[in-house]
Amino acid sequence: MFVKKRRIYLNVRTKITKRAATLIIALVLGLLPSLLLASCGKKSGEDAISNGQIDQIGCFLFIFDKRSAQQQLVRDMDAGKIPTKMTAQLYNVIRNVDGTETEEAVKGKYVESEDEEFIKKVYYAITDLIVVGQMGIQNNPTRCRLKFELDDGQECELIFQSNASIEIGGQNYMLESSGRLWNLLEKIY
Numbered sequence: 304m305f306v307k308k309r310r311i312y313l314n315v316r317t318k319i320t321k322r323a324a325t326l327i328i329a330l331v332l333g334l335l336p337s338l339l340l341a342s343c344g345k346k347s348g349e350d351a352i353s354n355g356q357i358d359q360i361g362c363f364l365f366i367f368d369k370r371s372a373q374q375q376l377v378r379d380m381d382a383g384k385i386p387t388k389m390t391a392q393l394y395n396v397i398r399n400v401d402g403t404e405t406e407e408a409v410k411g412k413y414v415e416s417e418d419e420e421f422i423k424k425v426y427y428a429i430t431d432l433i434v435v436g437q438m439g440i441q442n443n444p445t446r447c448r449l450k451f452e453l454d455d456g457q458e459c460e461l462i463f464q465s466n467a468s469i470e471i472g473g474q475n476y477m478l479e480s481s482g483r484l485w486n487l488l489e490k491i492y
Contacts, residue, residue, distance in 0.1 A: 364432040386451040428484035
């Protein structure tokens with residue numbers, strides 16, 4: 304009789320453990336976005352980037368990038384003000400002998416839209432981007448300039464070094480979760 308009770312106890316315990324594990328996994332997955340946002344607190348002292356505009360690695364792009372035009376874009380979108388126009392241009396950077404750089408647009412690699420739904424899709428795809436690390440100098444001369452013309456006439460410009468990196472304040476950063484953005488702008492790449 305004692306063995307049967309023990310066997311029943313073990314079966315019940317196993318079921319509880321599986322259920323508890325399922326609940327824990329669901330809880331963690333549900334809280335993951337909040338945990339990511341909470342981990343993106345502002346750094347101080349020598350941990351901060353020298354220009355004071357950029358927080359820490361591991362955050363979503365618009366939390367990481369503190370430039371005023373980018374933050375204005377976020378505020379406008381939160382308030383329901385859609386940018387009046389969005390453009391994306393692929394271009395090559397040519398380094399001259401004297402050390403200067405010249406930009407040359409790549410023909411046929413241009414997207415322009417005033418369609419609010421398309422602009423929203425591109426914006427929300429950018430909100431998916433996560434900055435995962437700092438990179439050295441890129442040798443890739445081809446870049447993509449993405450511009451949003453805001454309601455107040457200000458322009459928000461993002462310069463992507465490749466489909467997986469962005470230039471912010473003269474420094475290159477590696478990105479994750481960029482597939483949705485580049486699927487929307489497939490005409491460029």
